[in-house]
Every structure is written in C-alpha cells, then in structure tokens.
Amino acid sequence: MQALTVRPGEADSAAVVDFADPDPGEGAVLVDGVALGVCGTDREIVAAEYGEAPPGEELLVLGHESLGRVREAPAGSGLQAGDLVAGIVRHPDPVPCRSCARGEWDMCRNGRFTEHGIKASHGFGREQWREAVGRVIKLDPSLGLRGVLLEPTSVVTKAWEHIDHICARGGTFVDRVLVTGAGPIGLLAAMLARDRGHEVTVLDHNDEGPKRALIEGLGATFHVGKVSELDEEVDILVEATGAAAVIVDALTAPRASGIVCLTGVSPQGQRVPVDIGGVNREIVLENNVVFGSVNANQRHYAAAAEALVAGDQDWLDALITRRVPLDRHDEGLERRSGDVKVVLEL
DSSP: OEEEEEOTTSTTOOEEEEOOOOOGGGOSEEEEEEEEEEOHHHHHHHTTSSOBOOTTOSOEEOOOEEEEEEEEOOTTSSOOTTOEEEEOSEEOOSSOOHHHHTTOGGGOSSSOOEEETTBEEOOSOBSEEEEOGGGEEEOOGGGGGGGGGHHHHHHHHHHHHHHHHHHHHHTOOOOEEEEEOOSHHHHHHHHHHHHTTOEEEEEESOOOTTHHHHHHHTTOEEEESOGGGOOSOEEEEEEOSOOHHHHHHHHTOEEEEEEEEEOOOOOTTOOOOOOHHHHHHHHHHTTOEEEEOOOOOHHHHHHHHHHHHHSOHHHHHHHEEEEEEGGGHHHHHSOOTTOSEEEEEO
C-alpha cells in the first residue's frame, strides 16, 4: 500500500512510498483511510523541527488528523464494516503514570506517551491503518468529509472543558470571548464559544480568504489588528496563533477573574520586550488564570464528535478550503493564501 512518510530529522523528506500493510498487532480494527487533515504540526515535522519514528525504524508515516471507514472489526466492538471513524492520536505510556492510569493520557506526567504521526507511532497517512477498539471514534455518517475535523475539534473541546471548570470554581460570568487567530483551531474554538451562548470576537492579522465570512457566519465579530486596539472587556481569551507579540498582549487582556487559554505552539527563539513584573502583578491582583492546553483524550473526542454533528454543516464544509490527492501531497503541505483547512484525500 502507499503511505506518506518522512525521515525524522531530515528536512523536506516527505514522500509517498510503498509501505507494509498494517500489522494485526497494531489493533483489531482495520480501517481504509479516506482523508487526512494537514496542520502546522505536519509542516513542522516535514521541516525536521521534531518528529520521531517508531523504535528501530527510519521512516515515520505522517498524519494525525484522520478519517477512515472500517473494513474489519471484531464482534461486540460496536463497529462494523463501512462505519465512518477517526483514530485517537495519543496513546498512554506503558508504565503508566498516574494520569494515564486514569484515562487522562492527554495529561501524561512522564512523557512516555506515543502519538500517531508525531512521536514513535506511525500516523494515519496511509491507505489502511489499524487501531485498538477503544482508540477508534465512530462518527455519524452524515458528517462525510467533515469528520476529518474531529481531531482539531477535540483539542478545543478539551480547552473549553478546562475553561468551564475554572469558571465554575470562580463563579466567573462570561459575557465576551476573544479568540486570537482565525486558523482551524481558532475558528473551532469560536464555534464552541458560540455554542455556549457567548459573545465572540475573533482577531487575526489579515483579512485574506474566507476568514471574515466564516467568523461572521458564526454570529461573531471579526477584528484585524492587535489585541490592544480592542476597547471591549474580555472575560475569556483563547490564544491560537503562537505569535509571541500576540501572547504578550493576551496575557493581560481579560478583566478581573478572567481566563487566558494558550493553544498556539510557538517556535523557539521569538523574543519581544515585556515588563514581566507588570504582567505578573496584573494577573495576581486580578485573580486571573493562564493555562496551556494541547491534545485530547477519549472523552474529548466523543464530545467533539457530538459538537460536529450539532454544528452548521455548511459552515463546517467551508472550513475545508482545499482537497488535494495524496500523489500531490507537496501541494497540500504548502501554506497558501486563503487556506483554512487543507485535506489530503487517500
């Protein structure tokens, strides 16, 4: 079969190659790959910024945003041939740590987890893949290609779970949410904020492509510019750019008892001047909360699947701005003006 692979540590090594069929030891559920979402993580692995092949292997099959159809599943699994599914990215460590032992492997304490297409486990960028029954999420068949959005939706589902818990603890009343960054994570975070009935503003650095229409289609406000230019009070800020200058502004943007959730992963080496004492003083004296969130566990995937079915299907369709066949993967891995979510069709 064919698979999209990289040689970790070797820049620009992405290639479609003949690859061994998935080993039954990988899981009892055999899945025909349908599509693969492309994100910044994939591009960073291709650029050799990180990525780790399985032990003893030179190649890593790329791809963690999956969509497939079940070919074979064991009796009693709740799955049958033809079911639309996605695979969970992270597997708990084998020790396991206390978090992994409780099923909260997204919060692994010792770093021995593996991640499909990222760390020590082959990804979903292949014509067929296998997975254990408990690591496959069944999707409503009505989602079709929109099901490829499950993994990024699970990331923001987890982030909002944390935000909701913090709000409940502090008795925070949420009037307005600010999302910085109008990429897939930012837009899906805004969708979940609107689902909760919050007023939402989405900030981005440019007005290219369908961003404005997507944001306004949610009933949210679009702002092009800086956080500091906004004159409205913010209760919750979800940061989805990873840009150092935006993060610095975001840290002190919420009003008293506000929350900042950092979801954007920054490249190393970004330096901006900051009065860290002033930032610390404001966060402490206003009882604000700043936390980071990434990845997801089974609970978040299940909630994300429900959120996608409940969402505006035309709006979700519009998030997928390019569909590229696997044999033109180089085009799919390019960043192009106007892109939101690019999908490789397997």
